[in-house]
Amino acid sequence: MRKHNKMMLVACVLTGAMSSFSAQAATTEGSVLAAVQSRDMLRCGVSSDKAGFSYVNDDGQWSGMDVDLCRGVAAAVLGDAQKVEFVVTTAKNRFTALASGEIDVLSRATTWTASRDANLGADFTTPWFYDGQGVMTHADFGVSSIEELDGAVFCLSPGTTSEQNLEDYFSRRGLSYRTVVIEKSTELYNAFQHGRCDAITNDMSGLASRRTQFEDPQAFTLLPETISKEPLGAYVPQGDARWRDIVTWTAFALMTAEELGVTSDNAEQMKAKTDNANIARLLGTDGRIGERFGLSNDWAYQAISQVGNYEEIFNRNVGPNTPLRFERGLNRLWNDQGLLYPAPIR
Amino acid sequence: MSSLSASRRPHPALRWVHKQLFPNLLQSILTLATLGLLLWSVPKVLDWLIFSATFVGSSKADCVGGGACWLPVVNRIDLFVYGFYPDTETWRVNLAFVLAGAIIPLLYFKRIDRRWVLGYMMLLPFVMWWLLKGGLGLSSVSSTQFAGILVTVFLGVIGMLFALPMGILLALGRRSKKPAIKLLCVLYIELVRSVPVITLLFMASLMVQLFLPEGVTIDILARVLIVLVMFTAAYMAETIRGGLQGMAKGQYEAAKALGFSYWKTMSVIILPQVLRNTIPPLLTQFIGLFKETTLVVVVGVLDVVGIAMSTTSAPEWIGLEHEVYLFLAMFFFVICFALSRYARHLEKQLEKSR
Numbered sequence: 001m002r003k004h005n006k007m008m009l010v011a012c013v014l015t016g017a018m019s020s021f022s023a024q025a026a027t028t029e030g031s032v033l034a035a036v037q038s039r040d041m042l043r044c045g046v047s048s049d050k051a052g053f054s055y056v057n058d059d060g061q062w063s064g065m066d067v068d069l070c071r072g073v074a075a076a077v078l079g080d081a082q083k084v085e086f087v088v089t090t091a092k093n094r095f096t097a098l099a100s101g102e103i104d105v106l107s108r109a110t111t112w113t114a115s116r117d118a119n120l121g122a123d124f125t126t127p128w129f130y131d132g133q134g135v136m137t138h139a140d141f142g143v144s145s146i147e148e149l150d151g152a153v154f155c156l157s158p159g160t161t162s163e164q165n166l167e168d169y170f171s172r173r174g175l176s177y178r179t180v181v182i183e184k185s186t187e188l189y190n191a192f193q194h195g196r197c198d199a200i201t202n203d204m205s206g207l208a209s210r211r212t213q214f215e216d217p218q219a220f221t222l223l224p225e226t227i228s229k230e231p232l233g234a235y236v237p238q239g240d241a242r243w244r245d246i247v248t249w250t251a252f253a254l255m256t257a258e259e260l261g262v263t264s265d266n267a268e269q270m271k272a273k274t275d276n277a278n279i280a281r282l283l284g285t286d287g288r289i290g291e292r293f294g295l296s297n298d299w300a301y302q303a304i305s306q307v308g309n310y311e312e313i314f315n316r317n318v319g320p321n322t323p324l325r326f327e328r329g330l331n332r333l334w335n336d337q338g339l340l341y342p343a344p345i346r
Numbered sequence: 347m348s349s350l351s352a353s354r355r356p357h358p359a360l361r362w363v364h365k366q367l368f369p370n371l372l373q374s375i376l377t378l379a380t381l382g383l384l385l386w387s388v389p390k391v392l393d394w395l396i397f398s399a400t401f402v403g404s405s406k407a408d409c410v411g412g413g414a415c416w417l418p419v420v421n422r423i424d425l426f427v428y429g430f431y432p433d434t435e436t437w438r439v440n441l442a443f444v445l446a447g448a449i450i451p452l453l454y455f456k457r458i459d460r461r462w463v464l465g466y467m468m469l470l471p472f473v474m475w476w477l478l479k480g481g482l483g484l485s486s487v488s489s490t491q492f493a494g495i496l497v498t499v500f501l502g503v504i505g506m507l508f509a510l511p512m513g514i515l516l517a518l519g520r521r522s523k524k525p526a527i528k529l530l531c532v533l534y535i536e537l538v539r540s541v542p543v544i545t546l547l548f549m550a551s552l553m554v555q556l557f558l559p560e561g562v563t564i565d566i567l568a569r570v571l572i573v574l575v576m577f578t579a580a581y582m583a584e585t586i587r588g589g590l591q592g593m594a595k596g597q598y599e600a601a602k603a604l605g606f607s608y609w610k611t612m613s614v615i616i617l618p619q620v621l622r623n624t625i626p627p628l629l630t631q632f633i634g635l636f637k638e639t640t641l642v643v644v645v646g647v648l649d650v651v652g653i654a655m656s657t658t659s660a661p662e663w664i665g666l667e668h669e670v671y672l673f674l675a676m677f678f679f680v681i682c683f684a685l686s687r688y689a690r691h692l693e694k695q696l697e698k699s700r
Contacts, residue, residue: 049655052661055661058660087490088648092551093552099555100556100558105425126418212664339535
């Protein structure tokens with residue numbers, strides 16, 4: 001008997017000390033918002049090592065496109081962009097973390113696909129960044145479009161979807177290309193860098209971060225077109241339409257701010273006085289849009305003034321003045337030949 | 347005559363050189379080639395590592411020496427050590443490191459009563475947990491703030507010390523005469539030992555959440571810690587069982603003759619001796635666990651490797667993988683090598699005292 005008691009005691013002490021339970025309501029309509037507000041902290045699932053999207057900067061702060069979307073949501077919901085706990089997720093556990101309520105938002109450069117939306121206990125919000133397979137070439141060719149690369153030599157790794165996409169793209173347009181096939185990616189990029197081929201193809205974001213490692217990154221251009229579709233954006237737990245609305249419209253608000261010329265610098269000024277009814281509605285001086293979401297009416301103002309509009313976010317994290325040097329490409333606004341089409345805030 | 351021949355005999359050092367390095371032509375060539383290789387490479391390596399390396403600066407543009415660029419490590423050393431721990435609370439981390447480090451000298455002094463050492467080791471994980479996670483007067487720190495060397499030490503030391511009592515109980519259970527207890531312990535030990543730790547970590551990260559009632563989550567740090575404790579305890583049980591079996595039968599019989607109960611025999615006579623004898627292998631096991639903690643990066647806990655990976659993907663430091671991973675290698679080498687030498691030293695001391 002004594003033996004058993006001791007064993008039980010040890011077991012109890014161990015588990016008691018090691019598990020810290022935190023209760024969270026199940027995902028029903030409005031429950032995530034209530035949980036976030038009562039916790040006064042947003043839990044956001046991110047990646048720990050995707051250049052320009054989510055990583056830790058030298059000051060120990062999370063930064064990147066994906067991170068800023070979370071900060072925007074935190075500002076809109078809690079009024080403070082700093083009230084975010086970043087939970088590192090991996091490609092494997094990200095949807096489990098979302099479904100189990102460990103995180104409120106998954107903002108981890110995750111592509112919007114039918115099977116994910118259908119299966120995984122997760123709902124997609126809206127595309128935040130249009131990635132896709134791109135093409136990089138030598139800057140001194142003076143090429144500005146993939147179509148000008150007729151007859152070019154491409155460096156490829158064998159048997160990948162990117163090879164297939166390239167084949168589709170060129171044959172559809174009646175263009176031709178030749179290939180140098182190299183198995184290992186480091187050697188592949190080296191071959192390209194040293195001129196064994198004219199162009200190389202991969203995900204845009206991947207090409208851009210590889211380029212920063214080249215001896216002379218300036219000598220290479222990323223062409224603006226993409227030849228495959230990779231709409232990246234935030235997922236929320238399935239079953240809470242209210243929360244999904246909030247995250248979606250926060251993203252739209254940041255894009256709309258760019259459209260209307262509202263920046264983190266001039267937001268306060270515009271909130272005080274503006275002749276534009278659209279801006280007044282966006283910043284919450286006119287109408288009660290925020291209240292209907294269950295937020296305060298200055299939700300969008302908080303997000304814009306603390307995080308910046310889409311353009312500021314883009315330029316700060318991946319834009320031309322960062323080492324990644326992304327072109328806006330598809331991520332321009334709809335009225336500038338891009339795909340960003342934020343639904344009207346009214 | 348004799349003095350002449352003595353003076354002709356070469357110096358012992360020369361004789362060693364002749365015998366070990368130049369016994370025949372092939373060996374001589376190999377010796378010279380190795381020497382040449384060392385003379386050629388060592389200066390280059392040192393030059394890259396230290397003399398031409400950059401230690402001070404703010405961005406990649408400052409790395410112009412042609413050597414290693416240590417800036418991502420130097421500029422981020424706080425991040426590497428403390429992770430996201432609040433700046434004003436880092437004294438708690440430092441104190442925890444000191445408390446954990448204190449075990450090492452404690453093991454050295456034979457004068458200190460083993461029971462004190464054992465008591466310290468039993469108490470330490472709770473104290474460290476309280477210091478680092480907070481509560482009871484200290485502000486509580488969320489697990490998402492834990493990263494870097496802090497996580498590595500936290501998981502390694504607390505994991506090891508929680509595993510110790512569990513390992514002892516498992517080892518005793520395995521040698522128990524009661525079939526139910528014995529069977530349970532054997533099953534547990536063999537099951538855990540035959541599954542790779544990474545599988546258990548994935549289970550902790552993916553499956554535990556699905557089994558819990560909706561809305562209940564267990565802290566991810568606690569989950570991986572439990573896995574590491576379970577895993578280490580199974581291996582530790584086998585080490586301690588070895589120690590138990592190595593005990594002379596007379597010890598048990600003497601205890602019985604004195605009328606000691608099972609627990610008294612174990613706690614007063616057998617275990618103190620067994621633990622003393624098993625300290626070196628347990629220390630080696632700690633080295634293994636310490637390195638194994640790096641696996642937690644696959645379930646999204648940012649240990650020192652996770653911070654390194656995040657560093658090499660920060661746009662300002664992309665492309666400096668060599669330096670960052672070299673730093674990691676040196677960190678683990680210094681700690682693990684020092685500990686393994688120490689374990690070896692304790693082992694020798696033990697042999698002498700026998």
